Amino acid sequence: MIQKREAHELPSALKQFNELKAHFNNKIPAVFLDYDGCLTPIVQRPEMAILSDEMREALHKLASVTKVAVVSGRDRQNVAELVKLDNLYYAGSHGFDITGPGAMASEPGGAKAALPALDKADLVLQEKLKEIAGSLVERKRYAIAVHFRNVADDQVEQVRKVVDEVLSSMPELKIGHGKKIYELKPNMDWHKGKAVLWLMEELGLNNANYLPLYIGDDITDEDAFAALQEQGIGILVGEHDDKTAATYRLESVDDVLIFLNSLTDTIKAQGHG
Template sequence: MTATESPPRPFDERRSQLRATLEAAAGLVVCLDFDGTLAPIVDDPDTAVPTERNRDAVAALADDPRVTTAIVSGRALRDVRERIDGPSIYAGNHGLELARKGTVAVHPIARKRAAQIDRLCSILETALRSVPNCRVENKRLTGTIHFRSVPAAAEPIARRITREVVDRFGGDALALSTGKRILEIGPNVRWGKGNAVELIAADEPPETAVVYIGDDVTDESAFRAVEPDGTGIRVGGDSPSSASCRVESPAAVASVLSWLGSTGTELVARSGRSRSTCLETQ
C-alpha cells in the first residue's frame, strides 16, 4: 500500500466531504466507466447493458446544464456510444480516442500501431483456439483477451500463451496490462483514462468539481487524476485504491448519480448564486 493508496471509505462516510467540495464549486463534471460501473459485469461482453436506474440517472445528469457528463471506457468508442445515450463526451479504448466538441481525437501513436494490434489479435485467435470460451476482442486501437468464461484449469494456460505471443510479436511497441478476468494489449505509451479525464476537466471553468466512478485497475489513473481536489468513487470492495470512497455495485452507483443530480447540482447552483451576490455587493 502506498501513501496515496488506502482502503476507500464507504460513500456515505465521505458524503459530507463531497458536499463541501460541491458547495465551493463553480460547476460539476461527472466521468463514468461503463462495465462494472453503469452495467453489471457479464460473461459475454456483447450483452452488457446499463441498469435501468443508471440509464435514467445518466440521462438526467446529461440534461442538466450545470453538469458535464462523460463516459470513459475501455471499450471501443463506437461500441460504448451505442450502449449509453446522453453524455456530451465519450472516451474509448482507455482514453486513446476522445469524442468531444463534435470531433474525435485519436492518440497519434495508437493510430500508427493499430495495424500491429490487428495482426496480434489475429495471431492470438489462432493460438488460443483450443482454449474453451476464450475470446479475443479486436478494438482497433487495443485488444482484449477475455477469460471470464474460460474453465479455471485452462485460464493459466491461456494467460501464458497470451503473454508469450505479445512478447514475441509485440516487441517494445505494444504492452500488456491486466484487468478483471482479462488481459489488455495496447500501444506502449504513457496514456490512460486519467489523461482523458484531465483533458475533459481542463475544458471546464476553474473550481469545477470532478467526480470519477469506476471499478477496475484501469480506473486507478483516473482516480489519481481527480483526487484529492475532486472525488474518486471505486465500485467494489475495500482493497487499496487511489479513490477516496467506494460503493458496492452498479445498483449503488445509481443512488450516487441520483444524489448528484438532485442535492449535488443544487449545492453547485447555490455556490454560483453566492458568488454572484458577493460580486454584486462589492
C-alpha cells in the first residue's frame, strides 16, 4: 500500500540529512532526477530552462562516484543537450527513450506503436489551439505537451476541451498532468517509475550495494516515488497539487544543489569513488 502525505508534512532532506544518511546503511545511493523544477527552476517557456554551471558541476562530480540518471518528460536528446554531460544516463519522454555511457540505447515500453497517433494529434492540436493566446503545443518524440501557463484563466477550460476532443478520437493516447501542462502520451503501462526500475535492473543496481534515490517536483514524478517507496528514497522539490509518496522534501532548486554536493561528499566519505 502506497503511503501519501501532504508536502508540508515531509521532513527536510537537508535539515534531516543525518537521518537520511542512516537509510544508506553503507549502500551507495544511485541517483535519479527530474530536470524541470528540480535541476532548473520552472520557467515561462521550456527553452528558457537553462542548467547553471554550478548544477552541472555538481552532477558531474556526483556521477564520478555513483550512477546518475536524468528522468524527464522532455525528449531524451533535448535534455541531454541541456545537461551536456556524457557520464550521466538520460531517460527522456518519461522513460520511453533511454541512453547512457557504454553505448546504452534502448526504447523500452513499446512507444513506437503510438507514433502515428502522436503525429496526427500534433497537427490537430496545432490547428485548434492556434487562436488561443499563450497556448503552446510542444511536440516531443513520444509525447505532446500542451502548455497553458501563459493562457488567460478564462480560456484554460477551452484548452482542456480541445485536448479531451483529441483524446476521445485517439485511444492510442492518454492524458498526463504536470505543472500548467496537459500531456498526451502513449496509452501504455509505462512511466518514470518503471523507467527507474528498468535502469536499476539494466545497470546491475538491484543488489545490496545500492539504494535508489529519486528527486523530482511534479505529479509525473509520483510514479517514481511510489515505485521506490519500499526500497529507496523519494525527495519532492517544492510541492504540487496532490499528496506525495515521497519520503523527504527540498524547498527549491538551490536546495537540490546543496543536497547533491553533500551527497557526493557522503559517498566519498564511505570510501567510494
